[in-house]
Amino acid sequence: MQSNHQKETYQAPNAGSKIIIVGGGCFGLSTAYSLALNKEKNYKVWVYDREQIPVRDAASNDISKVVRMDYGDERLCMELAIDSIEIWNQWNQERHEQRLPPVYHNTGMLVFSGEGELCENEKHSLRHIRAAGHDDWIEELNAEEIVSRYPYFETAVKNGISCAYYNKIGGWCNSAEAIKHIYNKCKDAGVQFVLGDEGCFTGLEIDKNNIRSVIGIRTKTGNTHLADRVVMCTGSWTSSVVNMHKQVIATGQVVIHFKPSEEIKQILNNLPVWFGDFSRAGFYGFPDNGDGIFKIAKHSTGYLNPRRGDNVSVPRTQSTNEGDTIPVQAVRDFREYLRKFLPLTDDLDITYSRVCWYSDSIDGQFIIGAHPDYDNLIVAAGDSGHAMKFLPMMGTRITEVIENKDTEYTRAWAWRKVVPRHGFYDRPILVDDNHTVRMVTSAELRSSKI
Numbered sequence: 001m002q003s004n005h006q007k008e009t010y011q012a013p014n015a016g017s018k019i020i021i022v023g024g025g026c027f028g029l030s031t032a033y034s035l036a037l038n039k040e041k042n043y044k045v046w047v048y049d050r051e052q053i054p055v056r057d058a059a060s061n062d063i064s065k066v067v068r069m070d071y072g073d074e075r076l077c078m079e080l081a082i083d084s085i086e087i088w089n090q091w092n093q094e095r096h097e098q099r100l101p102p103v104y105h106n107t108g109m110l111v112f113s114g115e116g117e118l119c120e121n122e123k124h125s126l127r128h129i130r131a132a133g134h135d136d137w138i139e140e141l142n143a144e145e146i147v148s149r150y151p152y153f154e155t156a157v158k159n160g161i162s163c164a165y166y167n168k169i170g171g172w173c174n175s176a177e178a179i180k181h182i183y184n185k186c187k188d189a190g191v192q193f194v195l196g197d198e199g200c201f202t203g204l205e206i207d208k209n210n211i212r213s214v215i216g217i218r219t220k221t222g223n224t225h226l227a228d229r230v231v232m233c234t235g236s237w238t239s240s241v242v243n244m245h246k247q248v249i250a251t252g253q254v255v256i257h258f259k260p261s262e263e264i265k266q267i268l269n270n271l272p273v274w275f276g277d278f279s280r281a282g283f284y285g286f287p288d289n290g291d292g293i294f295k296i297a298k299h300s301t302g303y304l305n306p307r308r309g310d311n312v313s314v315p316r317t318q319s320t321n322e323g324d325t326i327p328v329q330a331v332r333d334f335r336e337y338l339r340k341f342l343p344l345t346d347d348l349d350i351t352y353s354r355v356c357w358y359s360d361s362i363d364g365q366f367i368i369g370a371h372p373d374y375d376n377l378i379v380a381a382g383d384s385g386h387a388m389k390f391l392p393m394m395g396t397r398i399t400e401v402i403e404n405k406d407t408e409y410t411r412a413w414a415w416r417k418v419v420p421r422h423g424f425y426d427r428p429i430l431v432d433d434n435h436t437v438r439m440v441t442s443a444e445l446r447s448s449k450i
């Protein structure tokens with residue numbers, strides 16, 4: 001809940017205000033676009049990023065991300081996903097008119113869930129989807145129906161992953177293309193960009209007479225850039241550049257790609273986006289991305305990369321550490337799970353692997369609100385690995401926060417002090433000094449190894 005203190009001190013910006021957004025990823029660009037569309041307010045919107053957009057190691061820069069409304073008991077996220085899908089479809093239409101390929105692929109979502117009966121989380125998803133009037137989107141599937149429709153999941157069913165439902169609305173987005181799409185929209189709408197070292201945030205510029213008052217940002221070149229409001233959209237880097245009071249931490253999550261033969265691609269030709277008993281195992285995957293790549297990922301507690309001095313976890317990416325792959329144990333986990341879920345991947349080499357970084361919040365909800373230490377600073381963080389699907393709508397919701405509106409979303413996401421569950425900050429350290437977690441070699445990504 002938003003504290004009274006915040007409500008008293010944070011003020012919506014006046015018309016004509018200059019608003020600096022730090023971070024040109026999913027949150028930053030979506031917000032910039034939404035602010036720039038408000039002609040009545042005529043904000044001057046500036047986006048700063050440390051690199052050219054799409055940024056090589058941003059979480060939003062990827063071949064694919066899941067677009068789903070299946071959100072367990074989180075009704076607000078379900079509603080936001082449904083609204084977002086409507087705009088994903090509009091963007092596809094726009095792109096069709098521009099002779100560009102679609103950014104959203106409605107393959108449907110195949111959600112597996114344990115043995116015989118759906119898990120609680122999946123039951124909640126269905127209850128909310130049906131309550132919203134969309135029963136006709138859902139088909140519940142028993143073991144026989146799964147195998148008859150998707151014969152390559154016969155082993156999964158035999159191994160007890162034998163209950164599922166199919167939601168015909170949902171699928172995946174080409175996230176790198178989607179970022180380019182909204183970046184172009186921002187430029188057309190008059191957003192200004194400062195990219196590279198001049199755009200690389202190094203600190204807040206504070207009013208000398210009032211330590212609570214943020215008056216701009218400083219960047220790597222040593223320059224100061226003044227603004228009426230600053231909005232931090234720095235993704236998994238946020239906790240390393242602003243004091244987030246330990247409410248978010250950067251966690252590394254593992255992604256792999258396969259590039260199967262034509263024969264296997266044919267076998268998998270009706271594969272939708274799938275969640276393999278996600279609530280318990282965390283694995284999920286995608287159909288062919290159009291270039292013959294099948295991506296599989298695991299949503300988990302992930303890894304930390306503590307910075308020397310203060311132990312704050314900072315993203316360690318293939319931009320900062322060229323040649324990085326994924327930890328040995330992660331490869332073992334993928335291989336072991338896939339052996340019982342989709343064994344036709346057994347003989348496939350992993351053609352690419354990556355550790356991608358979440359800004360993980362304690363309760364998995366976004367943290368989008370006024371920062372309690374300052375008057376003119378909004379943080380939009382804590383994406384917790386699930387915000388990309390909201391790209392078309394996120395900025396509208398973040399603008400409500402910037403404009404100090406009271407909505408279900410601004411209340412749910414406001415700065416809060418959540419007590420972490422036991423062990424929240426204890427996760428394996430990526431490439432630790434004792435080498436207990438080390439990255440696999442490219443040879444170890446081959447099917448015959450590990």
Ligand SMILES: Cc1cc2nc3c(=O)[nH]c(=O)nc-3n(C[C@H](O)[C@H](O)[C@H](O)COP(=O)(O)OP(=O)(O)OC[C@H]3O[C@@H](n4cnc5c(N)ncnc54)[C@H](O)[C@@H]3O)c2cc1C
Binds near residue numbers: 028055058061241390
């Ligand atoms: C493995 C993985 C799988 C995911 N799968 C899904 C999925 O299937 N579906 C889904 O909806 N979501 C998914 N997500 C989550 C989604 O990618 C994120 O929620 C989303 O990208 C968050 O957007 P963001 O703008 O906060 O961060 P980002 O997209 O990472 O953007 C942050 C930006 O801040 C910039 N920045 C950082 N520091 C500075 C600085 N000092 N100065 C200037 N700029 C800076 C960066 O360069 C970057 O451009 C996944 C994430 C990961 C890691």
